[in-house]
Amino acid sequence: MSRIIDLHGDDGTHEILKTLSLDGLIREGKLLATRPLATYLEDSEEPRYGLRNKKSGVEISGPDRSEQLSPDDEYQAVTLVTDLRVLFVIGRAVGDEVKEVPLTEIIEAKADSGRFRRSTLRLETLDEKTWEFACKSDTEPVASYVDEAAHIWANAQRLLDEVEDQIAAGRECLETDEPGKGHGELAGAQGKVDTALQRIREVGPAASERVESRGRRLSEELSAVKREMFAAEGANAHAQAQEAWENGEYEPSSESYESAVQAYERALESNGPVPSDEALRRRIRGVVGERELLRVGPVLDADTARRRAADTDDPEAAATEWERALDGYRELLSLDWGRDQRHFLVNRDRIREQTAAIADDAIEDHHEAGRRWLRSGDKLATQEQEREAMKVYRRAKNQFEQAHRLAREVKPEHVEKLESALDTVEDRLSGAMPDEVPEEPPLSASDIREIQATDDGRSRDTDRDSTKESVSTVEQEGGGNEGESRPGEEATPDDDESRSGEDLEAEDESSTDEEKSRPERADSTRGDADTGPDVGTVTPAESVDGDGRPGDDGAGMAGESGKREGDGELDGRLSRLGEAEFENLVADLWEAQGWSTTRVSTAAGSVYDVIAMREEPLEERLLVWTIHRPGDEVTADDVEGCATARESSQGADTAVVVTTGTPTASAAESADDLDVAIVDSDELGQLLEFEGLTDRL
Known part of the structure; x- marks a missing residue:
């Protein structure tokens, strides 16, 4: 048997791995006394080289002392190089002595040539020790493999150490609410993990398994930190959007809302426990809801200023x-000047x-x-x-x-x-x-x-x-x-204090006539809204005493049975409306009640259908959902979704569901608990009749 054996690609059956003695070569004697080399291999660990000598054994020298580990006369010293370590086994009659040097501890490996074809494998380790194993064959190939494998191991571990430091720095940025800076701290971290895993595969499966385990853990931590950073960026952008809106900076506000949505979506794409997927989706719904309100916000704010001016008497x-x-x-x-996509209605x-x-x-x-x-x-x-x-x-x-x-x-x-x-x-x-x-x-x-x-x-x-x-x-x-x-x-x-009351009256009338002589405002900019049944903060079916309005305990339009005359025909006409027609009808009904309405359901990502606003008798803004489901049910989930959108919106006071479907008992209970008004087909029909809008059906 050769003194140096290349075990690359060996399936673990080579003689040096499986036996304790060298069969057929009596003069060579025994190899080991206790266990064959193969039994020292761990799961997935692969041998690369085997070396042996008969007398020299292995010499270990360090800063404090040196020692020579030599085999007994009947045995030999064997070195096994794997993808994890360099294993030294010294044959002894009382039991083999085993030493090992992990590749991660090796600084340098080289081959020293001596006299009489003698070559020595020399290893320098982190603890300032030198390991020498002499052999009567050239140890250069072994030294070259060990040196390269050790450097790959060191490089992989160094890269992963850097990633750990980056993650720690990123978490510090989270604590100081600097997610943008945190992303900078994490720059290139995943690339380092990927490089470490790719390089370590060159060494062997056992090495790859060890490093990949650490690499996977760091990748998971990295993704979790990024998720938190994206969520923090989304929260900051959301706050900036609200502040910009309050300051009347509509386009910066719209851009910040868009940034918030993108940040939250990127957080969802990153794996991690915090925030939860449901929490992120809830935040996205809230931001989208506010962004949809902002789409009509400039119009509503400008109209409010116009109405305020119209109500001011002094010129x-x-x-x-x-x-x-x-x-x-x-x-x-x-x-939206110069933009292809419109952000505002x-x-x-x-x-x-x-x-x-x-x-x-x-x-x-x-x-x-x-x-x-x-x-x-x-x-x-x-x-x-x-x-x-x-x-x-x-x-x-x-x-x-x-x-x-x-x-x-x-x-x-x-x-x-x-x-x-x-x-x-x-x-x-x-x-x-x-x-x-x-x-x-x-x-x-x-x-x-x-x-x-x-x-x-x-x-x-x-x-x-x-x-x-x-x-x-x-x-x-x-x-x-x-x-x-x-x-x-x-x-x-x-x-002059002697004027009569008649004189004063005449003067007042003169002043009044002077005011009346001023020109009318163009386009009725000072017009007053018509009055009608309140379909804002209360359910439209609530009773209005004795005026024949909907819900008047059977008075007016409702008969003794509580049903409208011809209700079946009206319900049928409602059910035949398309969704867009139904939404337009509901918006027109609210306008007939003195509200200013804006239809938003055509907007991408819209979470409600109509925004209604009025200033008298109280300043109110409400969100209206039109659920056109003739013969189907309106569930508690529908009601809860509306309530959630209202709570996450900016400036909306009330949520109203107008439906041709049938609210379930749980939906009605949720509506009561969450303060959501439901207008079903019966109540809708009564309102349409009262406002004279049934001809629209």
């Missing part, structure tokens, strides 16, 4: 509100029409406020209060300038009129007296004191304070004198 304050509304409507037109043609009408209102109110201040200045001028008149003229000029600016931007047809007004006020500021002295008596002393108290004739916040606010001290300083004047109103001298 100066109203003009400021109209400009705010105008800014909102202009922003609507800029949303905006009817651009309708918005352009409303923008023009709002601009008209803003210009009109600025002009009216300026006209009133101009007339007040003329009154002061007739009283020879020049300094105070100049201050009031400057207020008038400010209002005319704002109106002129808007007119040049959006309504050029008003420019000529406003330039004429500006010329007039400029003449006044230059010292020209009015051609006609106002018929009304001059301002009272308290009016003059109030104007003197202001800063250079301007209100404290010209863009905010109304004309009423700027002269609000007049009544207080005058002790409530009814005759004291405000800009644009008739004034009465301080000493």
